[in-house]
Amino acid sequence: GNSVTQMEGPVTLSEEAFLTINCTYTATGYxxxxxxxxxxxEGLQLLLKATxxxxxxxxxxxxxxxxxxxTSFHLEKGSVQVSDSAVYFCALSDQGTNAGKSxxxxxxxxxVKP
Amino acid sequence: SAxxxxxxxxxxxxxxxxxxxxxxxxxxxxxxxxxxQQPGQxxxxxxxxxxxxxxxxxxxFVIDKFPISRPNLTFSTLTVSNMSPxxxxxxxxxxxxxxxxxxxxxxGPGTRLTVL
Numbered sequence: 001g002n003s004v005t006q007m008e009g010p011v012t013l014s015e016e017a018f019l020t021i022n023c024t025y026t027a028t029g030y031x032x033x034x035x036x037x038x039x040x041x042e043g044l045q046l047l048l049k050a051t052x053x054x055x056x057x058x059x060x061x062x063x064x065x066x067x068x069x070x071t072s073f074h075l076e077k078g079s080v081q082v083s084d085s086a087v088y089f090c091a092l093s094d095q096g097t098n099a100g101k102s103x104x105x106x107x108x109x110x111x112v113k114p
Numbered sequence: 115s116a117x118x119x120x121x122x123x124x125x126x127x128x129x130x131x132x133x134x135x136x137x138x139x140x141x142x143x144x145x146x147x148x149x150x151q152q153p154g155q156x157x158x159x160x161x162x163x164x165x166x167x168x169x170x171x172x173x174x175f176v177i178d179k180f181p182i183s184r185p186n187l188t189f190s191t192l193t194v195s196n197m198s199p200x201x202x203x204x205x206x207x208x209x210x211x212x213x214x215x216x217x218x219x220x221x222g223p224g225t226r227l228t229v230l
Contacts, residue, residue: 100210
């Protein structure tokens with residue numbers, strides 16, 4: 001079956017530091033990959049996605065590249081802000097009939113200090 | 115994109131009672147999904163709900179505990195039955211949107227349930 005492994009948290013950084021949150025996956029098919037963000041007290045929001053190998057998803061300064069050879073989708077940001085403090089989830093879903101059945105990683109809590 | 119609303123947004127319930135959570139989507143969708151997010155943990159799929167057929171449950175979840183209704187293409191309910199403190203979680207409704215660029219999943223704001 002499908003599985004997603006995320007870098008364990010929590011992660012604490014100073015403002016303007018570089019962020020990497022590692023994500024690797026196991027899938028039987030050719031999945032789509034996602035990063036979701038959950039800000040304190042809020043619902044889950046899609047941050048970025050990639051649907052095929054070597055695609056780069058990007059949004060709000062965050063980037064992640066779909067690496068099929070290493071089955072990875074690491075999240076990066078060059079300079080984090082206090083407002084980026086949240087829980088980040090890596091996820092995958094099949095591109096076929098089970099596309100809505102996502103598999104999530106355990107989440108990584110990011111705290112950015114001024 | 116799909117806009118999803120859930121009711122209630124939060125509730126505090128007594129052990130042994132049941133709570134029904136409603137999910138409303140602003141467009142017609144074939145499949146709706148119910149997830150659970152236990153405190154400090156990730157999301158786990160409970161079941162998939164198709165209109166006009168019985169819901170399909172994931173391993174570890176059963177219909178008697180989590181009955182689901184799907185009366186039309188824009189609405190679904192999830193009932194958490196005979197609740198215990200272990201059922202305290204955020205329950206999220208989700209739909210998929212198939213686009214030319216691939217499939218995107220949208221989530222509702224969640225229902226935060228506390229069982230005393």
